[in-house]
Amino acid sequence: MSVIFILILASLMIAIGFLIAFIWSVKTNQYEDDYTPSVRILFENDVKQDKDDKTKQ
Amino acid sequence: MIKETQRIMLCYHCGENCENETIHIAEKHFCCQGCKTVYEILNKVELCDYYMMESQPGLSQKTQVRPDKFVFLDDDTLQLKLIHYKDKVQSHVSFYLPQMHCSSCIWLLEHLGKLDKHIIRSQVNFLKKEVSIVFNHQYTSLRKVTELLTAIGYEPHFSLNNLADKPKKNYDKTRIYKIGVTGFCFGNIMLLSFPEYFSLGNMEEKDLQQLFSYLILFLSLPVFFYSASEFFVSAWKSIKQKILNIDAPIAIAILITFGRSLYEILSQTGAGYLDSMSGIVFFMLIGRFFQNKTYNTMAFDRDYTSYFPLGVTLLSENGMEEQIPVSNLKTGQRIKVHSSEIIPADCILFLGKGMIDYSFVSGEAIPVEKHIGEIIYAGGKQTGGALELEVVKDVSQSYLTQLWNNDAFTKAKDTGKSYIHSISKYFTLVLFSIAIASALYWYVHDASRIWNSVTSVLIVACPCALLLSATFTNGNMLRILQKYGFYARNAAVIEQISEADTIVFDKTGTITQQEESAITFTGVQLHYETIQLIRSLVGQSNHPLSKAILQSLPFCKLIPVKNYEELVGLGIRGRVLDHEILMGSSDFINEKIVSTDKGSNVYVKIDNKLLGYYSIQTTYRPGLSELLKELQEKYDISLLSGDNNSEQLKLKKWFRSDLLFNQSPQDKLNYIKKLQAYGKKVIMMGDGLNDAGALKQSDVGIAVTDNINNFSPACDVIMNGNSFSYFNPLLRYCKQNKLIINMSFVISIAYNLIGLYFAVQGQLKPVIAAILMPVSSISIVLFTTGMSSLCSLSLKKAGLKVINKHPKDDTNHTAN
Numbered sequence: 001m002s003v004i005f006i007l008i009l010a011s012l013m014i015a016i017g018f019l020i021a022f023i024w025s026v027k028t029n030q031y032e033d034d035y036t037p038s039v040r041i042l043f044e045n046d047v048k049q050d051k052d053d054k055t056k057q
Numbered sequence: 058m059i060k061e062t063q064r065i066m067l068c069y070h071c072g073e074n075c076e077n078e079t080i081h082i083a084e085k086h087f088c089c090q091g092c093k094t095v096y097e098i099l100n101k102v103e104l105c106d107y108y109m110m111e112s113q114p115g116l117s118q119k120t121q122v123r124p125d126k127f128v129f130l131d132d133d134t135l136q137l138k139l140i141h142y143k144d145k146v147q148s149h150v151s152f153y154l155p156q157m158h159c160s161s162c163i164w165l166l167e168h169l170g171k172l173d174k175h176i177i178r179s180q181v182n183f184l185k186k187e188v189s190i191v192f193n194h195q196y197t198s199l200r201k202v203t204e205l206l207t208a209i210g211y212e213p214h215f216s217l218n219n220l221a222d223k224p225k226k227n228y229d230k231t232r233i234y235k236i237g238v239t240g241f242c243f244g245n246i247m248l249l250s251f252p253e254y255f256s257l258g259n260m261e262e263k264d265l266q267q268l269f270s271y272l273i274l275f276l277s278l279p280v281f282f283y284s285a286s287e288f289f290v291s292a293w294k295s296i297k298q299k300i301l302n303i304d305a306p307i308a309i310a311i312l313i314t315f316g317r318s319l320y321e322i323l324s325q326t327g328a329g330y331l332d333s334m335s336g337i338v339f340f341m342l343i344g345r346f347f348q349n350k351t352y353n354t355m356a357f358d359r360d361y362t363s364y365f366p367l368g369v370t371l372l373s374e375n376g377m378e379e380q381i382p383v384s385n386l387k388t389g390q391r392i393k394v395h396s397s398e399i400i401p402a403d404c405i406l407f408l409g410k411g412m413i414d415y416s417f418v419s420g421e422a423i424p425v426e427k428h429i430g431e432i433i434y435a436g437g438k439q440t441g442g443a444l445e446l447e448v449v450k451d452v453s454q455s456y457l458t459q460l461w462n463n464d465a466f467t468k469a470k471d472t473g474k475s476y477i478h479s480i481s482k483y484f485t486l487v488l489f490s491i492a493i494a495s496a497l498y499w500y501v502h503d504a505s506r507i508w509n510s511v512t513s514v515l516i517v518a519c520p521c522a523l524l525l526s527a528t529f530t531n532g533n534m535l536r537i538l539q540k541y542g543f544y545a546r547n548a549a550v551i552e553q554i555s556e557a558d559t560i561v562f563d564k565t566g567t568i569t570q571q572e573e574s575a576i577t578f579t580g581v582q583l584h585y586e587t588i589q590l591i592r593s594l595v596g597q598s599n600h601p602l603s604k605a606i607l608q609s610l611p612f613c614k615l616i617p618v619k620n621y622e623e624l625v626g627l628g629i630r631g632r633v634l635d636h637e638i639l640m641g642s643s644d645f646i647n648e649k650i651v652s653t654d655k656g657s658n659v660y661v662k663i664d665n666k667l668l669g670y671y672s673i674q675t676t677y678r679p680g681l682s683e684l685l686k687e688l689q690e691k692y693d694i695s696l697l698s699g700d701n702n703s704e705q706l707k708l709k710k711w712f713r714s715d716l717l718f719n720q721s722p723q724d725k726l727n728y729i730k731k732l733q734a735y736g737k738k739v740i741m742m743g744d745g746l747n748d749a750g751a752l753k754q755s756d757v758g759i760a761v762t763d764n765i766n767n768f769s770p771a772c773d774v775i776m777n778g779n780s781f782s783y784f785n786p787l788l789r790y791c792k793q794n795k796l797i798i799n800m801s802f803v804i805s806i807a808y809n810l811i812g813l814y815f816a817v818q819g820q821l822k823p824v825i826a827a828i829l830m831p832v833s834s835i836s837i838v839l840f841t842t843g844m845s846s847l848c849s850l851s852l853k854k855a856g857l858k859v860i861n862k863h864p865k866d867d868t869n870h871t872a873n
Binding site: 004005008012015016018019022023026027031032033034035036039040042043044 | 160164181182185230233234237238244265268272
């Protein structure tokens with residue numbers, strides 16, 4: 001039966017980890033701008049890098 | 058001939074028509090040198106991907122910014138206020154760029170480092186139209202960065218407001234933390250309570266039960282001390298003021314629940330009600346968050362400082378020009394105001410021809426002409442050439458700006474106690490009498506159960522469902538209204554609207570359409586060739602009427618004009634293809650004409666033959682007369698106009714009651730005050746800065762604007778001009794809010810009665826509380842959001858269209 005004590009505490013620790021992650025994400029303004037990142041992710045890599053890639057090939 | 062119009066060249070940079078076909082680089086044509094320069098700058102550093110993402114992403118560069126415009130940014134005290142972080146190497150600054158409108162903009166602005174390697178980082182917040190830039194101030198400066206942005210077509214908008222010593226409006230995140238923490242605790246407490254629920258309080262493993270209840274107690278501590286603190290604070294404040302607001306019974310319920318649970322767990326006599334307690338705190342916090350959700354991209358608290366420029370060109374006595382911050386401007390000083398700059402203080406015109414656009418102030422689209430010696434009021438924008446002015450009043454004491462010294466602005470607007478608070482007073486009284494009654498009953502029958510039953514009554518009767526019904530109804534209504542272009546500042550505004558009985562309209566820009574003045578030509582049929590002649594001539598002039606006519610004409614190639622002449626206040630003349638053309642007032646063309654049309658007329662005479670006239674009239678918003686007819690059935694309606702009474706006859710048909718003309722901003726404010734003194738609840742509909750006082754004084758100030766990203770004065774609601782004709786259904790919808798709240802009251806009281814049935818008997822088992830509490834909360838949430846959504850169907854039926862949320866989809870290529 002003692003295993004359930006450990007399991008409960010372990011699960012609580014994991015949950016607290018997620019709580020901390022949530023607070024951290026709010027603190028670092030990750031919810032401030034929910035539009036620009038969606039555009040930003042579609043941009044091509046920098047032109048410079050593209051050239052590097054080509055020379056490698 | 059028609060083929061000619063189809064072969065239109067569009068500017069590679071901004072997409073405007075290329076009237077001059079000589080400006081091009083290889084295949085790429087540009088409408089003006091400005092656009093070409095931007096292309097060249099970008100081409101040099103291989104940033105031409107800018108043009109790949111969206112076609113013609115740029116903004117017209119026809120109006121050039123004068124080179125020394127940003128010299129004032131070298132001022133150290135100014136820099137201190139604009140730069141929000143500075144160390145030895147780096148400066149952090151953010152700019153407001155109203156021109157930002159597409160993904161190309163984001164891309165370019167985030168690659169600024171390629172244009173200037175001393176810009177370390179730049180990041181765009183598209184919805185706020187802001188770019189935050191980190192630059193190395195050892196090699197570059199704030200002014201240089203600003204000039205770079207201007208050079209590529211994104212001139213930052215600086216206003217006096219940037220200087221105000223307001224605390225940074227950092228979005229308050231504590232409520233989000235609280236919700237996160239409470240949600241976490243609530244979920245885990247529920248999980249740990251399941252064994253208790255299923256065994257109905259008779260757990261076999263005593264050790265396990267004890268561990269669970271201590272864990273629950275541990276998890277409830279942050280809920281009680283951190284998350285619920287705002288209820289205690291608010292309740293305490295209200296008790297000190299001798300009012301009972303809704304937070305008072307909630308605070309009592311939380312306090313007693315926690316106290317009794319603590320006792321039960323420590324004395325090992327029961328499992329406590331901590332699951333119910335953290336549940337109600339969680340739901341109430343979510344409700345409040347939902348209700349107070351604001352739009353961070355919109356500003357409801359602008360004053361004149363948001364419109365006024367930061368720097369101004371000062372002319373010293375020896376004729377030198379110097380850039381100084383507007384805040385240092387004093388009376389008697391001579392200043393120079395360039396084209397498309399705002400006049401910062403009341404001035405006398407000393408040199409130049411004033412063509413003052415007061416659209417910010419009054420909503421009037423057609424500029425006013427000013428001659429030397431006349432007074433120009435602050436807030437107008439010069440549209441002609443440069444002016445020399447002498448300042449006669451301080452910036453804060455000008456005709457317009459002194460409005461902000463009025464009481465209405467200094468005292469915070471009474472947000473109006475939600476009527477839920479007045480109900481809660483009775484609720485609390487009833488609650489206490491039930492508690493006392495059950496105490497008396499058990500005192501007679503079984504004194505040992507007094508304590509148990511009284512605490513149970515107070516726990517179960519927590520008016521959280523009551524609170525939830527208001528917060529969720531209002532919150533959902535806010536969300537629905539915003540979908541239809543009606544952006545309320547907060548939920549209290551909806552209740553205020555539902556109580557209003559008087560509506561006051563401003564005229565120009567509110568019930569008239571700002572952009573589209575109707576231009577009609579009366580006279581002989583015009584041929585294509587004739588139109589081409591007229592277009593060529595008006596193309597030369599910068600007069601607002603000429604510009605309006607130019608816009609209304611179909612596109613055709615401009616022909617060079619010879620002997621062009623512009624006579625102030627009269628008209629223009631010139632020779633095009635051997636035709637002598639005169640356009641202007643009736644005096645100018647030497648004809649005595651009695652015109653029946655109101656508004657401005659421009660007569661056209663070609664080769665001494667009068668062809669007819671263009672008449673330019675303000676147009677009223679579509680659906681205005683129907684709207685006013687409907688509103689008049691329920692509201693007192695009046696009109697305040699800063700203009701003269703030239704349109705009185707037309708307006709008289711629509712407004713049965715007060716029609717006031719020549720109203721100054723202060724008059725408008727006073728009129729609202731007078732109505733309120735008679736006990737009226739007033740909605741003010743306005744648009745310009747001159748309505749700012751009235752908007753602020755009224756119970757609900759609604760700013761009507763055609764582009765929600767444009768500037769609008771301080772108000773409670775920002776309304777999209779397209780939704781204007783649907784104002785009545787919107788009002789009706791706001792009124793339904795009370796009905797929905799009352800209905801959900803009935804439901805929540807039914808739940809309370811069930812709870813009380815157990816509580817007065819002193820038999821409230823934790824499991825019953827734990828079932829009753831979430832079921833009542835969730836059903837209230839579902840009912841209120843469902844009902845408010847259901848009622849919104851009437852809006853759809855009325856023909857309202859959903860307005861796209863993202864500014865990207867607005868056609869704001871022409872943003873200021």
